[in-house]
Amino acid sequence: MQNSIQVKGLQKSYKQLHVLKGVDFEVEKGSIFALLGSNGTGKTTIVRILSTLLKQDSGNVTVNGFDVLLKPESVRQSISLTGQFAAIDEVLTGRENITMIARLRHLSNPRQVAADLLERIGLTDAADRRASTYSGGMRRRLDIAMSLVGNPPLIFLDEPTTGLDPEARIEFWKIVKELSGNGTTVFLTTQYLEEAEQLADKIAILHEGRIIVSGTFAELKQLFPPTQVEYIEKQPTLEEIFLAIVGKKEK
Amino acid sequence: METIKNYFFADMSVMLGRSMRHVLRSMDTIITVTIMPIAMMLLFVYVLGGAIQSGTDNYVDYLLPGILLIAIANSVGYVSYRLFNDVQRGIFERFNSMPIARSAAIWGHIMTSLVSNLISLTVIIIVALIMGFRSPAGILAWLAVAGILALFTLALAWIAAIAGLSAKSVDGATAIAYPIHFLPLISSAFVPTATMPGPVRAFAENQPVTSIVETIRALLSNQPVGNEIWVALAWCIGIMLVAYIIAMRVYKKQA
Ligand SMILES: Nc1ncnc2c1ncn2[C@@H]1O[C@H](COP(=O)(O)OP(=O)(O)O)[C@@H](O)[C@H]1O
Ligand SMILES: [Mg+2]
Numbered sequence: 078m079q080n081s082i083q084v085k086g087l088q089k090s091y092k093q094l095h096v097l098k099g100v101d102f103e104v105e106k107g108s109i110f111a112l113l114g115s116n117g118t119g120k121t122t123i124v125r126i127l128s129t130l131l132k133q134d135s136g137n138v139t140v141n142g143f144d145v146l147l148k149p150e151s152v153r154q155s156i157s158l159t160g161q162f163a164a165i166d167e168v169l170t171g172r173e174n175i176t177m178i179a180r181l182r183h184l185s186n187p188r189q190v191a192a193d194l195l196e197r198i199g200l201t202d203a204a205d206r207r208a209s210t211y212s213g214g215m216r217r218r219l220d221i222a223m224s225l226v227g228n229p230p231l232i233f234l235d236e237p238t239t240g241l242d243p244e245a246r247i248e249f250w251k252i253v254k255e256l257s258g259n260g261t262t263v264f265l266t267t268q269y270l271e272e273a274e275q276l277a278d279k280i281a282i283l284h285e286g287r288i289i290v291s292g293t294f295a296e297l298k299q300l301f302p303p304t305q306v307e308y309i310e311k312q313p314t315l316e317e318i319f320l321a322i323v324g325k326k327e328k
Numbered sequence: 329m330e331t332i333k334n335y336f337f338a339d340m341s342v343m344l345g346r347s348m349r350h351v352l353r354s355m356d357t358i359i360t361v362t363i364m365p366i367a368m369m370l371l372f373v374y375v376l377g378g379a380i381q382s383g384t385d386n387y388v389d390y391l392l393p394g395i396l397l398i399a400i401a402n403s404v405g406y407v408s409y410r411l412f413n414d415v416q417r418g419i420f421e422r423f424n425s426m427p428i429a430r431s432a433a434i435w436g437h438i439m440t441s442l443v444s445n446l447i448s449l450t451v452i453i454i455v456a457l458i459m460g461f462r463s464p465a466g467i468l469a470w471l472a473v474a475g476i477l478a479l480f481t482l483a484l485a486w487i488a489a490i491a492g493l494s495a496k497s498v499d500g501a502t503a504i505a506y507p508i509h510f511l512p513l514i515s516s517a518f519v520p521t522a523t524m525p526g527p528v529r530a531f532a533e534n535q536p537v538t539s540i541v542e543t544i545r546a547l548l549s550n551q552p553v554g555n556e557i558w559v560a561l562a563w564c565i566g567i568m569l570v571a572y573i574i575a576m577r578v579y580k581k582q583a
Contacts, residue, residue: 128425150427158425164418168350180342181428183335223422 080139081106081231081262082127087136089122096122098286100136104279106230109253109263111277113270113319118283120266121161124235127264128158141231157224161235163216164223167209171200171219174208175226182227194222198252214245221252231262238272250275270315282319290322336429343436344443350410351444357406362448365399366455372518373459380519388461392453393544394517397537399452400445400481401512404488405505407441411492412501415582434489434579441485442478449477469547476557479564480540484508486571493578511537536563 082104089097096119104110114120125131127140129149138145141155166174172191179187195204198218203211208219217237224232234253238246253276257263267273273280274294281291290300297318351357369391372380377387414420414433423433453461465473488504495501514528515521515537521529532538539559546553 130421130424153425153427156425158422160418160421162418164422166346166419167417168353169346173346173349177342177346178426181339181423181426183338 079106080104081108081141082110082264083137083139084123084127085137087123087126087138088134089119089126089131090134096286097133100283100286100288102281102288102291104262104264107257107260107262108278109257109265109276111273111280112264112266112283113268113273113280113315114266114283115268119286120283121235123283124158124160124233124264124266128156128233129153130158155229156231156233157226157229158233159221159224159235159237161239163220165208165216165219168207170205170207171195171211171215171222172204174219175222178223178226184227190226194225197225198222212245214241214248217241217245217249218252221249225256228261230260231264232256234263234265236266236268238267238269246272270319274315280315282322284323336432339428339432340435340439343433344439347410347437347440348443351406351440354406357403357444361399361403361406361444362451364402365395365448365452368398369395369452369456369459386460386462388456388459389463389549390545391518392456392461393541393548394512394515394537395452395456396449396477396544397480397517397541398509398512399448400477400484401508402505403441403445403448403481404484404508405502407437407485407488408492408495408501408504409498410440411437411489412495412498415493420582430580431576434493434575437492438482438485438489441488442481445477445481463548464550465548466550469550472557473544473547476540476543476560476564479561479568483564483568483571486568486575489575490571490578493575493582511535512541515541517541536560536567539563 080103082102084100084102087097087100088095100119100123102110102112112120112123122131126133126138126145129145129152132146140152143151143155145152166177169177172195175191175194176187179190184190191204192201195201198221200215200218200222203215208216211219221234221237224234237253238249241249250272253263253265263276265273265276277294279291279293280297281288283289290297294315297315300318300322369388372391373388377391380387411434414437420433424430487508491504492501495503514532515535516532517537521532521538524532539556540563543553543557543560545551546556
């Protein structure tokens, strides 16, 4: 099996609101995939469907080889989700948060798992403080550490750096790159074009319910109108590509 | 599916351990569910008790069942509060995306209510013993009292679960506590209902808390419980089942 995620003809409406109008994409095993889109385009909706929290109206969705509707338990065994807002227990300490997840994943040595992960994300010194005392960056790191428990082969990160300061964001990118280096498939959503550019092997742009374009950053760059490149000395950023494509579609 | 079921109790006890930490680390919770009922007991016995004609020689014997129910009623708002936070902060979402039994998370909160009330009620009973509370009840009667208190706790916890799961704001989630706080006050918990004016008396005599208080009082003083125990059980079990069904429906819809 080559693809970690396979999505075909995915549709979803919330009552009148037709959010996903036929989404298709694939995520290669071991890659970092960035789903890019502005606020309210349906990124979280896709993540929730892929992680079995929400059922689609139609379309085929396979995660790690399992159909999300037919084998949700198997999907849950093989993924972990870091939602849009840090889902940490603020009353517990960082260590207790990770230990709790390790117990829920029925690992044999929850304490050791927690100690190792705290070390890995640089929270050892703050490990025994309540999470409510953590900064935004520390919360996000704890949040992702909780998702790393048990080394799931596929991890979803829904706008992981929204609201983080630049320094914390760069630190976070480092963690994601490390993860991917170890063979984990990463599915990431973001509003930050720069983030997709920095991290992703493959980028897909979600706009008005469909993936309007997808490919590597280099491929997307070629979609940029070449006549304009001559006027601009610097390389086009993803933002410019995005605006150019979206602008073209809307005309 | 198989493996998931086998882990239900293991998962639920992780959830229980977690939210018991929430209880024990919240001074506010401890004050409301333990210190306040004890303070009320002291107030009623040592300040007002002399003026109250309860028909027993020892007012604390009369008062204790009501105080126990007040302690349980006071804990309800916190069940909603903790549940509401888990929904809002995405913690349930994380649990639901993991390979664990779906209902383990909500049962964790319900069991927390049971265990934390067991602790606070034990403390309150010890204080009552120091204040001169004495009971001739045997082990069976005590077990019956524990069973009724557990049912009352479960009934209220499931009502609280509905509020916590469906509320749009923290205030909405905890508002459920206010009407519940009132029930013990307008019952035979502090004074016999015979002293109350007509409509109040009618309400007091026909609401669940009075039958529960009367049953516990009878059990603890070795009196015949009569029909009251069936009324009390019917109330507790009826409310518990209805609230459980509604709460589970709301919970599943969200997941
Ligand atoms: N539970 C819901 N009920 C109704 N509308 C929803 C619900 N969740 C999301 N929406 C709407 O669907 C659209 C897509 O939402 P979302 O997937 O959260 O977008 P994104 O994550 O890209 O910001 C938005 O317009 C949002 O308001
Ligand atoms: Mg979103």
